[in-house]
Amino acid sequence: MSPGRALIVGAGLAGSLLAVYLARAGWTVELVERRSDPRARRFAAGRSINLAISARGIKALRRAGLEDAVMKDAIRMGGRMVHPVEGAAGYQPYSADPTRAINSVSRSALNLALLDAAAAEANVTVRFDERCASVDFAKGEVTFVNDATGASRTATADLVVGADGAYSAVRGALQKTERFNYSQDFLGHGYKELHIPPVASGPHAPFAMEPNALHIWPRGESMMIALPNPDGSFTCTLFWRHDGAGSSFAAVKTGADALAHFRAVYPDAVPLMPTLAEDFAKNPVGVMVTVRCSPWTRGRVTLLGDAAHAIVPFYGQGANASFEDCEALVDALASSATVDDALKTYEAARIANANAIADMALRNFIEMRDLTGRASFKWTKKIEHALNRIMPATFVPLYDLVSFSTVPYSEAKARGAANDRAVRWIVGAAGTLVTTAAAIATILLMRSGATT
Numbered sequence: 277m278s279p280g281r282a283l284i285v286g287a288g289l290a291g292s293l294l295a296v297y298l299a300r301a302g303w304t305v306e307l308v309e310r311r312s313d314p315r316a317r318r319f320a321a322g323r324s325i326n327l328a329i330s331a332r333g334i335k336a337l338r339r340a341g342l343e344d345a346v347m348k349d350a351i352r353m354g355g356r357m358v359h360p361v362e363g364a365a366g367y368q369p370y371s372a373d374p375t376r377a378i379n380s381v382s383r384s385a386l387n388l389a390l391l392d393a394a395a396a397e398a399n400v401t402v403r404f405d406e407r408c409a410s411v412d413f414a415k416g417e418v419t420f421v422n423d424a425t426g427a428s429r430t431a432t433a434d435l436v437v438g439a440d441g442a443y444s445a446v447r448g449a450l451q452k453t454e455r456f457n458y459s460q461d462f463l464g465h466g467y468k469e470l471h472i473p474p475v476a477s478g479p480h481a482p483f484a485m486e487p488n489a490l491h492i493w494p495r496g497e498s499m500m501i502a503l504p505n506p507d508g509s510f511t512c513t514l515f516w517r518h519d520g521a522g523s524s525f526a527a528v529k530t531g532a533d534a535l536a537h538f539r540a541v542y543p544d545a546v547p548l549m550p551t552l553a554e555d556f557a558k559n560p561v562g563v564m565v566t567v568r569c570s571p572w573t574r575g576r577v578t579l580l581g582d583a584a585h586a587i588v589p590f591y592g593q594g595a596n597a598s599f600e601d602c603e604a605l606v607d608a609l610a611s612s613a614t615v616d617d618a619l620k621t622y623e624a625a626r627i628a629n630a631n632a633i634a635d636m637a638l639r640n641f642i643e644m645r646d647l648t649g650r651a652s653f654k655w656t657k658k659i660e661h662a663l664n665r666i667m668p669a670t671f672v673p674l675y676d677l678v679s680f681s682t683v684p685y686s687e688a689k690a691r692g693a694a695n696d697r698a699v700r701w702i703v704g705a706a707g708t709l710v711t712t713a714a715a716i717a718t719i720l721l722m723r724s725g726a727t728t
């Protein structure tokens with residue numbers, strides 16, 4: 277098909293990357309964003325919010341020629357540093373291969389790099405302060421409103437992509453059409469961002485803790501994590517239940533409450549967080565949602581990124597998966613005779629994978645907040661890594677498949693389940709062997725006792 281005009285709603289991570297891909301494939305692209313231009317605030321000081329980028333995201337950035345620009349400031353995290361309530365923190369590598377790591381990058385710097393790259397393409401027009409208000413699927417037409425001025429306009433294109441995030445207006449319009457399947461599940465936990473500033477001295481200065489790890493304080497039902505930033509600070513994220521007693525946003529309300537609670541539950545973090553009480557009181561509680569829907573496409577309009585599949589953040593894969601969508605969509609357009617065919621191919625390639633990573637992300641919350649603190653989990657990981665060293669081609673742990681490979685998520689999920697069965701069998705067989713050996717030893721001892 278010869279490239280035509282594309283309209284992308286949402287200049288977030290996925291929309292901006294898609295604009296780069298489509299422009300380079302010869303499309304004339306209009307990229308429309310509800311918010312004002314973030315490039316105007318480029319040098320404004322502020323606290324970093326980061327996210328983890330791994331193999332899938334890096335591959336997609338490389339394709340846009342952006343890998344070096346984004347990864348130069350990334351901080352490698354080769355494993356989890358698990359902080360118990362008492363005693364020293366312990367390191368758990370993510371992979372048997374010590375060269376493998378996920379990467380902490382600044383979310384705003386990533387968005388700016390992608391937006392700059394999109395705006396640098398001659399055939400991309402970026403428009404800000406325009407909110408998608410409605411979509412006419414039959415005409416492939418979108419109405420945008422400027423909320424400050426009240427002005428509205430309609431735009432049309434040969435291809436319309438809703439890349440407008442977890443609360444997508446394009447998906448909202450799709451929900452009013454026939455035979456659109458949709459589910460939205462809010463997690464009972466919310467999140468709050470907190471801060472560990474850089475330090476002047478210490479073994480990791482300017483970092484207050486080991487920088488090349490993702491820090492976790494697993495506490496069963498809840499947890500805190502911390503990811504490093506290039507300036508030596510850490511962005512902490514507290515994942516607590518919205519309601520109930522104990523570690524919940526309903527029970528711990530004020531900064532003073534938080535300080536007292538942290539002294540009991542996260543004691544080693546308190547001295548590193550001088551602004552804990554103020555941050556806790558000031559920062560909002562975010563919600564987390566899993567959205568599944570199908571079909572993603574009506575006529576020449578389709579969904580991409582969080583708009584198509586919002587997932588909880590516990591596998592660090594939301595942006596990585598959204599970047600994979602961009603690759604799948606441009607590949608489908610390049611290999612199809614019509615936009616219709618391309619969108620069918622794109623959707624068929626992605627929906628099962630989006631559902632698979634949604635399931636794995638939910639499951640990983642239990643792993644992070646509870647299992648990482650248990651000895652049985654550490655042993656299981658040691659067995660998985662040993663099997664991977666012995667049989668690197670046939671036994672690849674699930675974490676490696678998701679974070680360090682581009683194997684489709686649904687295949688990774690199925691292989692992970694097979695791995696679990698294999699590890700359970702080995703543990704069971706080892707248990708039987710030990711029990712049998714102990715029984716034989718007892719019989720032999722009894723016999724020798726009987727004869728002496």
Ligand SMILES: Cc1cc2nc3c(=O)[nH]c(=O)nc-3n(C[C@H](O)[C@H](O)[C@H](O)COP(=O)(O)OP(=O)(O)OC[C@H]3O[C@@H](n4cnc5c(N)ncnc54)[C@H](O)[C@@H]3O)c2cc1C
Binds near residue numbers: 287290327441444596
């Ligand atoms: C706490 C947290 C931690 C996370 N950590 C990770 C991580 O470590 N690794 C990872 O890969 N992912 C992570 N994610 C997920 C990641 O942030 C998302 O998957 C990613 O941002 C999706 O990109 P997107 O472009 O689809 O959506 P967004 O980045 O949300 O962009 C959507 C854009 O659309 C615009 N928009 C919205 N509505 C309209 C409208 N009506 N009209 C026009 N424009 C509109 C928005 O302003 C925004 O710019 C995390 C998410 C959360 C909440």
